Amino acid sequence: MKILVPVKRVIDYNVKPRVKADGTGVDLANVKMSMNPFDEIAVEEAIRLKEKGVATEVVAVSIGVAKAQETLRTALAMGADRAILIQTDDEVEPLGVAKLLAKVQEEEGAGLIILGKQAIDDDSNQTGQMLAALLGLAQGTFASKIEVEGDSVSVTREVDGGLETVKLSTPAIITTDLRLNEPRYASLPNIMKAKSKPLATKAPADYGVDITPRLTTLKVAEPPKRSAGVKVADVDELVAKLKAMGVAA
Amino acid sequence: MKTLVWVEHEGGAVKDATLSAVTAASKLGEVHLLVAGEGVSGVAEAAAKIAGVGKVHVADDSAFGHALAENVAPLIVELMGHHDAFVAPATSNGKNIAPRVAALLDVMQLSDILSVESADTFTRPIYAGNAIATVQSKDAKLVMTVRGTAFEKAASEGGAGAVEAVASTGDKGISSFVSAEIAKLERPELTSAKIIVSGGRALKDSETFEATIFPLADKLGAAVGASRAAVDAGYVPNDYQVGQTGKIVAPEVYVAIGISGAIQHLAGMKDSKTIIAINKDEDAPIFQVADIGLVGDLFKVVPELTEKL
Ligand SMILES: Cc1cc2nc3c(=O)[nH]c(=O)nc-3n(C[C@H](O)[C@H](O)[C@H](O)COP(=O)(O)OP(=O)(O)OC[C@H]3O[C@@H](n4cnc5c(N)ncnc54)[C@H](O)[C@@H]3O)c2cc1C
Ligand SMILES: Nc1ncnc2c1ncn2[C@@H]1O[C@H](COP(=O)(O)O)[C@@H](O)[C@H]1O
Numbered sequence: 185m186k187i188l189v190p191v192k193r194v195i196d197y198n199v200k201p202r203v204k205a206d207g208t209g210v211d212l213a214n215v216k217m218s219m220n221p222f223d224e225i226a227v228e229e230a231i232r233l234k235e236k237g238v239a240t241e242v243v244a245v246s247i248g249v250a251k252a253q254e255t256l257r258t259a260l261a262m263g264a265d266r267a268i269l270i271q272t273d274d275e276v277e278p279l280g281v282a283k284l285l286a287k288v289q290e291e292e293g294a295g296l297i298i299l300g301k302q303a304i305d306d307d308s309n310q311t312g313q314m315l316a317a318l319l320g321l322a323q324g325t326f327a328s329k330i331e332v333e334g335d336s337v338s339v340t341r342e343v344d345g346g347l348e349t350v351k352l353s354t355p356a357i358i359t360t361d362l363r364l365n366e367p368r369y370a371s372l373p374n375i376m377k378a379k380s381k382p383l384a385t386k387a388p389a390d391y392g393v394d395i396t397p398r399l400t401t402l403k404v405a406e407p408p409k410r411s412a413g414v415k416v417a418d419v420d421e422l423v424a425k426l427k428a429m430g431v432a433a
Numbered sequence: 434m435k436t437l438v439w440v441e442h443e444g445g446a447v448k449d450a451t452l453s454a455v456t457a458a459s460k461l462g463e464v465h466l467l468v469a470g471e472g473v474s475g476v477a478e479a480a481a482k483i484a485g486v487g488k489v490h491v492a493d494d495s496a497f498g499h500a501l502a503e504n505v506a507p508l509i510v511e512l513m514g515h516h517d518a519f520v521a522p523a524t525s526n527g528k529n530i531a532p533r534v535a536a537l538l539d540v541m542q543l544s545d546i547l548s549v550e551s552a553d554t555f556t557r558p559i560y561a562g563n564a565i566a567t568v569q570s571k572d573a574k575l576v577m578t579v580r581g582t583a584f585e586k587a588a589s590e591g592g593a594g595a596v597e598a599v600a601s602t603g604d605k606g607i608s609s610f611v612s613a614e615i616a617k618l619e620r621p622e623l624t625s626a627k628i629i630v631s632g633g634r635a636l637k638d639s640e641t642f643e644a645t646i647f648p649l650a651d652k653l654g655a656a657v658g659a660s661r662a663a664v665d666a667g668y669v670p671n672d673y674q675v676g677q678t679g680k681i682v683a684p685e686v687y688v689a690i691g692i693s694g695a696i697q698h699l700a701g702m703k704d705s706k707t708i709i710a711i712n713k714d715e716d717a718p719i720f721q722v723a724d725i726g727l728v729g730d731l732f733k734v735v736p737e738l739t740e741k742l
Contacts, residue, residue: 195560197697200563200696201560201561201563201564203563203564209564210559210560210563210564277541278532278541278542279535279536279539279540279541279542282536301678302678304560304561304677305559305560306559307544307545307558307559307560307561307677308542308544309528309532309544309545310532310535310542310544311532312532313502313528313529313530313531313532313533313536314532314533314535314536315536316502316503316533317506317532317533317534317535317536317537318536320607321607322503322607322608323502323503323529323533323608325502325528325529326525326529328671338611341525342525342671342672343525343526343613343672344524344525344526344624344672344680345443345613345615345616345672346613346614346615346616346670346671346672347613347614347615347670347671348499348610348612348613348614348615349610349611349612349613350499350501350608350609350610350611351608351609351611352607352608353606353607353608361671361678362661362665362678363664363665363671397541398540398541398570398571398572399541399543399568399569399570399571400568400569400571401566401567401568402554402567402568402569403566403567404559404564404565404566404567405564405565405567406563406564406565407558407562407563407564407565407703410703410708410721410722412720412721412722412723412726413708413723413724413725413726414724414725414726415715415720415725415726415727415728416725416726416727418727418729419727419734419737419738419741420741422709422725422727422738423738423741423742425725426742429686429707431628431653431685431686432652432653432742
């Protein structure tokens with residue numbers, strides 16, 4: 185079984201995003217970029233399934249600027265077998281990404297496609313569900329456990345009240361939640377090896393998909409700022425404050 | 434504009450997040466609801482009483498019993514033939530279903546909206562809430578999820594919607610529900626609680642978390658939350674997590690105990706009315722957003738606070 189893992193290059197999660205003064209977006213100049221954390225979890229899960237003998241090949245796919253190659257090389261260094269970059273300087277929305285990925289799946293015929301549940305830049309939480317819809321496949325979103333059993337897969341999902349397990353026919357779409365696994369660090373020898381693994385570069389036009397954005401961002405602003413309040417010296421003072429607020433009797 | 438709102442329900446009752454979604458939808462025009470599930474006539478009756486609701490579509494079928502997106506999305510798409518917008522609460526079920534609907538309709542979803550600016554323009558958080566984008570949709574139909582804390586809840590009484598049965602679109606046969614481990618809550622639910630007491634990594638283990646955080650929460654009648662670090666370490670279950678990728682909360686009072694204040698945690702609670710932080714590190718980032726801060730060892734301070742309340 186082949187596994188497809190879409191990975192997105194995003195602002196590193198340790199960086200505090202700064203809104204540009206002209207209100208057109210977030211300043212990404214000279215900012216550290218990394219693989220979306222949920223996608224690292226997706227890559228890790230795919231590699232573990234390969235190590236268990238469930239999967240035979242892991243293919244990483246990214247849609248984005250030329251530098252998204254670095255993100256794909258990270259996936260290859262972690263253990264993916266080959267990579268596909270669909271290169272574009274345009275911003276591609278989740279619907280466009282899902283349409284491109286659907287075309288990739290038509291060519292690849294993977295048994296599982298594992299995505300992150302959410303990209304930490306647009307915080308959309310859509311692409312996996314959209315891809316499942318376009319392909320007419322089952323979706324196991326927010327996964328914290330995956331078990332492949334013959335031609336179905338059992339997915340434990342993190343939901344509002346706790347956990348839920350669903351059984352999906354394969355091929356299926358899965359999106360990862362934080363507690364699915366802890367991604368490995370690529371070792372130096374593997375980083376070196378990754379340099380010679382195959383990485384194909386394509387263009388959106390190769391897939392004949394219209395990726396014109398549907399949404400226009402009119403403005404990006406900073407959220408209302410909270411200012412630091414007061415420090416209290418001890419518990420008695422805190423109790424007094426709580427009483428004054430009517431929180432405690 | 435005619436808007437269809439997906440009603441989230443549990444144990445025969447409409448969930449609060451739906452009421453916020455109704456408020457958002459009512460800013461667009463006429464509001465219709467969809468109640469899908471198994472044995473849901475009581476839910477439909479309750480839904481019809483929500484203030485401002487025009488029509489309630491009811492689809493009663495075992496295929497909709499566990500809100501499986503594969504089965505519910507085609508039903509919604511069918512109804513979207515005569516609606517202009519689809520709205521779901523940004524809960525785990527809403528987030529699971531809505532994008533599937535959007536793709537089937539070939540429209541781009543607006544996730545987690547914070548406000549309705551006009552019939553096609555909305556605000557939404559990006560970058561863990563470190564930026565707020567104003568976005569305009571060019572699609573023929575709208576699909577969106579609504580952040581519960583950003584909209585008042587519609588009154589659950591006072592409406593007189595007409596209940597109308599709709600034909601089931603059936604079971605697509607590609608997914609099935611197996612089991613659920615849903616924690617029984619002894620305390621208020623996080624997303625609707627007035628007061629929340631949250632614990633972080635500093636709480637050491639589940640016994641210590643329970644012995645330290647629970648008594649304070651109970652004194653205050655509060656819900657209990659946690660940071661990702663506390664959940665990952667197994668102190669409490671996953672549904673306690675507050676943050677960018679956990680629950681978004683905005684209570685009257687949020688008490689953060691032994692939580693450093695990473696941006697991903699702040700993303701889930703910084704709209705709380707009053708934030709109180711207890712941390713032994715006076716430079717912890719949480720103090721930059723806290724209205725009231727107490728620097729000290731939580732293992733001394735929290736029991737004393739519980740005692741004195
Ligand atoms: C993609 C992604 C998504 C994430 N989503 C979330 C999310 O939704 N929610 C979330 O919370 N995090 C999330 N995180 C994790 C986040 O980055 C932080 O790692 C996490 O919030 C830290 O939890 P913490 O504050 O409990 O632990 P720490 O950062 O370790 O802080 C512990 C704090 O306890 C204090 N302390 C220690 N001992 C005592 C004592 N005896 N008395 C008083 N204070 C003490 C310390 O001074 C410190 O400030 C996410 C991370 C990533 C990469
Ligand atoms: N440009 C992209 N290239 C590859 N994968 C992507 C891209 N955008 C989104 N994805 C995948 O879709 C997931 C969810 O993204 P989103 O719907 O934008 O929150 C991510 O975690 C990735 O796995």
